[in-house]
Amino acid sequence: MVESMGAAEGYAAFAQGAAGISSVILAIPAGYFAHRLGRKNYIRLCLICITIILLLIPASGYLASKLALSPGSSLVIFLILMFIYGAFWIGIVVNSFPMLWQMASFGTMGYIPDCIIPSARPRPFWLLR
Numbered sequence: 001m002v003e004s005m006g007a008a009e010g011y012a013a014f015a016q017g018a019a020g021i022s023s024v025i026l027a028i029p030a031g032y033f034a035h036r037l038g039r040k041n042y043i044r045l046c047l048i049c050i051t052i053i054l055l056l057i058p059a060s061g062y063l064a065s066k067l068a069l070s071p072g073s074s075l076v077i078f079l080i081l082m083f084i085y086g087a088f089w090i091g092i093v094v095n096s097f098p099m100l101w102q103m104a105s106f107g108t109m110g111y112i113p114d115c116i117i118p119s120a121r122p123r124p125f126w127l128l129r
Contacts, residue, residue, distance in 0.1 A: 039095045
């Protein structure tokens with residue numbers, strides 16, 4: 001980012017910060033929208049939007065140069081895209097766990113099958129010695 005956008009090294013962490021800030025701000029609204037649209041549909045929508053954003057990120061520098069914007073504007077476009085990315089990412093994160101919780105039964109919660117980790121089967125306490 002420092003070399004491709006011509007940004008100072010101090011600005012390199014802003015991208016992660018922009019995604020994190022939008023995640024914090026939009027976590028509760030993401031749950032509300034998922035409740036209205038359905039969790040599965042909302043997660044699919046978020047995945048489609050993230051795919052589009054990830055395709056637009058490499059084009060942000062090209063877009064800024066073609067529109068004859070100032071040299072720092074590609075960084076601003078990139079940060080805006082990362083903010084939007086964080087909003088859709090938190091939509092996936094916030095709604096994946098409740099969807100898995102709804103699909104699980106009481107007997108399967110917290111249980112790792114023997115085919116994955118043979119020693120993970122729940123045992124009585126007196127067998128653990």
